[in-house]
Amino acid sequence: MLAYILQRLAHGLLVLCGVSLIVFALTYLGGDPARALLPLDTPVEDVEAFRHAAGFDQSLPLQYARFVARVVTGDFGTSLRYREPVLPLVLARLPLTLALALSGLAVALLVGVPLGISSALWPNTWLDIFARALMLLNQSVPNFWLAIVLILIFGVTLRWLPPSGLDDARSLLLPALTVGALPAAIIARVLRANLRDVLRRDYVRTARAKGLRDLRVVWRHALRNVLLPLTTIVALQLGTLLGGAIIAEAVFALPGLGRLSVQAISARDVPLIQAFVFVSATFIVLINLALDLVYARLDPRLHLS
Amino acid sequence: MRTLFILLFALLAAACGTTTTVAPSAAPSAPASKLVIAQTIDAQSMDPFFVNQVAGESVMKMLFDHLIERDFDGKLVAGLAESWNIVDDKTLEFKLPQGVTFHNGEPFDANAVKFSVERMLNPDLKSSFRGNFKAIKEVQIVSAMTVRLILAQTDAAVLDNLSAQLAIVPPQYLKQVGDAEFARKPIGTGPFKFVEWVKDDHVTLEANRNYWKGSFKGEPRVHTVVYRPIPEASTRIAELKAGRVDIIQDVPPDQVKDLQAAGFNVVAKDAPQEAFIFLASDTPNTPLADKRVRQALNYGVDVDSIIKNVLQGYAHRIASPIGPLTLGYDASVQPYPYDLVKAKSLLSDAGFANGFDVVIDATSSDKTLTTEAVAGELAKLNVRATIRQLDLGTFNDNWSNKRSSPMIAARWSGMFDPASALNFFAKSDGLLTRYKNADADRLIAEAASTLDQSKRAALYAQLHKTLHDDPLGIYLWNTQNLYGLSKRVTGWRAHARSYIAATHVTVQ
Numbered sequence: 001m002l003a004y005i006l007q008r009l010a011h012g013l014l015v016l017c018g019v020s021l022i023v024f025a026l027t028y029l030g031g032d033p034a035r036a037l038l039p040l041d042t043p044v045e046d047v048e049a050f051r052h053a054a055g056f057d058q059s060l061p062l063q064y065a066r067f068v069a070r071v072v073t074g075d076f077g078t079s080l081r082y083r084e085p086v087l088p089l090v091l092a093r094l095p096l097t098l099a100l101a102l103s104g105l106a107v108a109l110l111v112g113v114p115l116g117i118s119s120a121l122w123p124n125t126w127l128d129i130f131a132r133a134l135m136l137l138n139q140s141v142p143n144f145w146l147a148i149v150l151i152l153i154f155g156v157t158l159r160w161l162p163p164s165g166l167d168d169a170r171s172l173l174l175p176a177l178t179v180g181a182l183p184a185a186i187i188a189r190v191l192r193a194n195l196r197d198v199l200r201r202d203y204v205r206t207a208r209a210k211g212l213r214d215l216r217v218v219w220r221h222a223l224r225n226v227l228l229p230l231t232t233i234v235a236l237q238l239g240t241l242l243g244g245a246i247i248a249e250a251v252f253a254l255p256g257l258g259r260l261s262v263q264a265i266s267a268r269d270v271p272l273i274q275a276f277v278f279v280s281a282t283f284i285v286l287i288n289l290a291l292d293l294v295y296a297r298l299d300p301r302l303h304l305s
Numbered sequence: 306m307r308t309l310f311i312l313l314f315a316l317l318a319a320a321c322g323t324t325t326t327v328a329p330s331a332a333p334s335a336p337a338s339k340l341v342i343a344q345t346i347d348a349q350s351m352d353p354f355f356v357n358q359v360a361g362e363s364v365m366k367m368l369f370d371h372l373i374e375r376d377f378d379g380k381l382v383a384g385l386a387e388s389w390n391i392v393d394d395k396t397l398e399f400k401l402p403q404g405v406t407f408h409n410g411e412p413f414d415a416n417a418v419k420f421s422v423e424r425m426l427n428p429d430l431k432s433s434f435r436g437n438f439k440a441i442k443e444v445q446i447v448s449a450m451t452v453r454l455i456l457a458q459t460d461a462a463v464l465d466n467l468s469a470q471l472a473i474v475p476p477q478y479l480k481q482v483g484d485a486e487f488a489r490k491p492i493g494t495g496p497f498k499f500v501e502w503v504k505d506d507h508v509t510l511e512a513n514r515n516y517w518k519g520s521f522k523g524e525p526r527v528h529t530v531v532y533r534p535i536p537e538a539s540t541r542i543a544e545l546k547a548g549r550v551d552i553i554q555d556v557p558p559d560q561v562k563d564l565q566a567a568g569f570n571v572v573a574k575d576a577p578q579e580a581f582i583f584l585a586s587d588t589p590n591t592p593l594a595d596k597r598v599r600q601a602l603n604y605g606v607d608v609d610s611i612i613k614n615v616l617q618g619y620a621h622r623i624a625s626p627i628g629p630l631t632l633g634y635d636a637s638v639q640p641y642p643y644d645l646v647k648a649k650s651l652l653s654d655a656g657f658a659n660g661f662d663v664v665i666d667a668t669s670s671d672k673t674l675t676t677e678a679v680a681g682e683l684a685k686l687n688v689r690a691t692i693r694q695l696d697l698g699t700f701n702d703n704w705s706n707k708r709s710s711p712m713i714a715a716r717w718s719g720m721f722d723p724a725s726a727l728n729f730f731a732k733s734d735g736l737l738t739r740y741k742n743a744d745a746d747r748l749i750a751e752a753a754s755t756l757d758q759s760k761r762a763a764l765y766a767q768l769h770k771t772l773h774d775d776p777l778g779i780y781l782w783n784t785q786n787l788y789g790l791s792k793r794v795t796g797w798r799a800h801a802r803s804y805i806a807a808t809h810v811t812v813q
Contacts, residue, residue, distance in 0.1 A: 032698060032702045043436040043439075044736070045436075046433070046435065046436045049428070049431075050431065050433075053431060081349055081350075082349070082350065082504075083350065083355065083485075083488070084485075089504075148537075148539050148540075148543075151539075151540060151543045152543060155543055155544075155547050156543050156546045156547050159547060162547075162549065163540060163543040163544050163547050163549065164535055164540045164543070164544055165506065165507075165533065165535075165544075165549075166506055250536050250537060251537050251539075251540055252540065253505075253506075253533065253534065253535040253536065253537070253540055254506075255503060255504060255505035255506040259505045259536075260504075260505065263346070263347075263505075266697070268697075268698050
């Protein structure tokens, strides 16, 4: 088991090395960062002084080597916009974005799983038709539009929830619905398809033949075998959840990682972009590692070689 | 958001200061009210020497004051200097008022002015405004309340830059806590005191009960003011409608009627921010090198129709870069009338009866609808324009290295005084200039060589005509800023510099 974990960790490190190279290259594809960062009317000599101070005048391999050397020690540099160390800036924003992504995941599971199961158990009934219509709707509606509609209904007309900003835990409810809508629909669809397939299997028929109650058949025999594809699909939704969180942060004016990164990109705040991508990539690598372990636990047939 | 919000300022109007009486004001009668203002973005910093966006300027102008200020209509007025005097073309003298203190009780005096100027000029600080003050050779303390700025060479823009970019900071406090801590807990002389800043969420300020009397900003009439960055226009409007926000910035023109119908006030304010399609005429044997073609393009674009249909009327046409709020404006020089026949005949005279293909560079973050509308108008002249969207860095990079396309869609802000802007895009050796006119060069140089404002205004008025007749761009409009106000708000005034002041306002 330890060897397996170490192997996965090594894979993760390799991925992060690749990420570092790509991030570094991407930053320079869009032109001169010194020009983008300073007002257009900045005198040429000031631009040059700034470029020198920020190290943009060095050769790219040297800049990359210096970058890696610093990153290894946890130093991602100083934000050009905020003039503060970037890592604490990024880490300070992480909890809100994670809370948003996780509450979105909770919405996705709370809506998607019952929807998928009921739809699979009672196909072609009004419940199934309703569930499928809801899935289709969730998948078709862009989340920024959904966010605005939710704000208008619950924030402006009914005034049950704050339209935007971070007042208290209630402030996360509308963003969580926005973030969770699409993953809920995908989870429901996958669950429905897989569960219907499993319910037709021989061992399910045998279980029923033994006289087991429906609930027990579904819970103990059918759902267990659906857990694997469900886990996979949930894992695949993590990117959607984080992406959705970034859009939700913009529409709901939440001070999360998404807002920070979007502004960093538009302001060409190179160190901040690098730290953001690194922290996100590390996070995804860790999640994948955790999922690998969950797979192994869920399906003993998977060998930990 | 970001169009080319380049804040360029230069000095304006006669160099005579107005005198104000300064005394600490009595505490206003228990203003326990709270004013919430929603802007499009957050401040970049709480250190005024690092804030070059309008949203951040709103906060900075409430925390800090300047020696001289622009009032709500953009006129230069007394600030922390109760009067100023141009001794000669290289010496400016400021008389400071007695009894003004910083929020921490530190007294304001000539030493604070000297310290603030020297802090700005310190290359280690790396303020992006530093270049605008390089003409200052020395700060002389004449007495505790009199200070002189000695210039190395005449700089027509220095007064304007002082009013916009050189906030007066407290020397003792800064020496004690350092730059980083100052940016966390800023202290100024302004009408509001700093309380807290949660990045991308809110900045909270509290009324300064001892704010000095006589500032054009006026006393704070609310106890607390909260600036919230809300990037989405629809969310800002929702917050206003939900009653959680009192003033919102940047109401989309097509939402004005809806807001008014819902019982909200919408304030439209002229600001000297001008929209152009710059035309590169510096490449020989290209269509735009011919003056007749550039004139034809001005005749051939129905700007009034774009203003009416795209901007819902919230803009005014300009006849040259010298707009209605700019020094030297002359109302007798009228914008080009829309005349398709004349445009076609000019094109035909220039040998382009069948039009030509051209590319318009635009920033990806800019509102492209208006550029598309201009391209649509050009099609009527058979000028087939393709819009190339570039990110801001590449756009600026191309422009300043003269690698941009022949047409460049851009907006220029803060044109109270045209000196700096003209140096950038009209003077033939300017960083962004793609145009050459000997008369223009001469007039720009003459206007820059004196601090006599009436002489400068006369020279710019001539330039206004020169740049109109030999256009360096398609002259579009001066955009108006649109603000949404809840009915609870009274007394609020929009500022010509586009920032949102929290003084004068009461909230019921």
